[in-house]
Amino acid sequence: MSVTPPPGRPSAETLSDLAKTAWRNNARCIGRLHWNTLELLDARTATSADEVFEACVAHLRFSTNGGRVRSAVTVFAPAEGDERGIRIWNRQLLRYAGYRARDGSVLGDPDQLEFTEKLIGLGWQPPADRGAFDLLPLAIEIPGDRPRLYPLPSDAVLEVPISHPELSWFAGLGLKWHAVPVISDMALVGDGLRFPAAPFSGHYMGTEIASRNFGDESRYNVLPLVADRMGLDRRARRMLWKDRALVELNTAVLHSFREAGVAIVDHHTASAQFVQHLKNEETCGRPVPGDWSWLVPPMSGSACPVFHRYYDSPQPGPAFVDQPRAW
Ligand code: ARG
Numbered sequence: 514m515s516v517t518p519p520p521g522r523p524s525a526e527t528l529s530d531l532a533k534t535a536w537r538n539n540a541r542c543i544g545r546l547h548w549n550t551l552e553l554l555d556a557r558t559a560t561s562a563d564e565v566f567e568a569c570v571a572h573l574r575f576s577t578n579g580g581r582v583r584s585a586v587t588v589f590a591p592a593e594g595d596e597r598g599i600r601i602w603n604r605q606l607l608r609y610a611g612y613r614a615r616d617g618s619v620l621g622d623p624d625q626l627e628f629t630e631k632l633i634g635l636g637w638q639p640p641a642d643r644g645a646f647d648l649l650p651l652a653i654e655i656p657g658d659r660p661r662l663y664p665l666p667s668d669a670v671l672e673v674p675i676s677h678p679e680l681s682w683f684a685g686l687g688l689k690w691h692a693v694p695v696i697s698d699m700a701l702v703g704d705g706l707r708f709p710a711a712p713f714s715g716h717y718m719g720t721e722i723a724s725r726n727f728g729d730e731s732r733y734n735v736l737p738l739v740a741d742r743m744g745l746d747r748r749a750r751r752m753l754w755k756d757r758a759l760v761e762l763n764t765a766v767l768h769s770f771r772e773a774g775v776a777i778v779d780h781h782t783a784s785a786q787f788v789q790h791l792k793n794e795e796t797c798g799r800p801v802p803g804d805w806s807w808l809v810p811p812m813s814g815s816a817c818p819v820f821h822r823y824y825d826s827p828q829p830g831p832a833f834v835d836q837p838r839a840w
Pocket of ligand 1: 544694696714716717721726
């Protein structure tokens with residue numbers, strides 16, 4: 514006997530289909546070949562901040578899975594009408610603090626500077642010995658209440674120290690990154706419902722960490738450091754020191770994740786997988802929304818097949834959508 518859920522409260526199966534379709538519809542994601550493997554963690558009954566936090570920790574454990582990363586979405590209660598609903602203030606469940614020093618330089622992730630200051634304002638105490646990779650606590654808001662802060666239990670967080678297969682000095686840079694990206698500030702919208710807290714995660718593509726998180730000037734900005742250690746002359750741009758440093762940085766990230774037994778995909782493989790996805794979808798007669806500027810990897814673009822074509826831009830629903838930041 515099947516139990517009919519009350520109207521407006523989809524069954525777990527319907528909700529799972531909704532989330533899978535939202536992933537498949539996401540124009541920015543190159544990893545959509547795997548859309549049908551998304552696991553739903555149904556947390557719609559979580560009502561207190563404590564329960565929401567517990568479900569977030571459960572998500573981390575489930576998706577990390579000792580390195581055999583599983584794609585997952587945790588769905589919390591939908592918002593009624595234009596109510597704010599449950600909000601996780603963090604952009605991702607795992608992010609590193611950014612601290613501004615007196616001389617204007619930044620320790621940690623500059624992308625998290627403002628949020629780190631916000632958290633400190635809310636009472637978070639950074640470690641006495643501040644570092645470049647201090648995990649931020651979660652800030653969880655339940656309608657009608659102030660946000661509550663929760664430090665993450667270290668046994669729920671897997672991190673990978675970065676070394677290089679040939680350059681032995683690389684490990685000495687002291688770089689590391691977390692194994693799983695979990696986007697926690699987007700809303701899942703579809704079937705007339707809006708879920709303002711629906712953290713979702715997949716596995717990493719190497720360039721996300723190496724080229725962007727480490728390489729961007731506005732992030733950890735390690736290219737000059739890597740180039741110097743490689744003995745490259747940084748005076749002339751045409752010597753391509755940035756490009757050479759990028760290759761070694763990307764090599765190091767892919768190597769380190771593999772060594773640690775943590776799932777990650779290189780941009781060539783991800784690109785080929787996306788082309789397979791395009792074929793699959795064509796067979797099903799479904800258009801594939803795509804945003805070229807997001808799909809083309811941030812290094813060696815033209816060496817990846819996704820570079821050599823354009824994509825449909827309409828954004829169908831259901832969808833994961835940006836929402837005004839909670840703080
Ligand atoms: N680029 C983001 C980061 O570096 C993660 C975005 C989602 N990525 C993914 N592979 N699902 O943390």
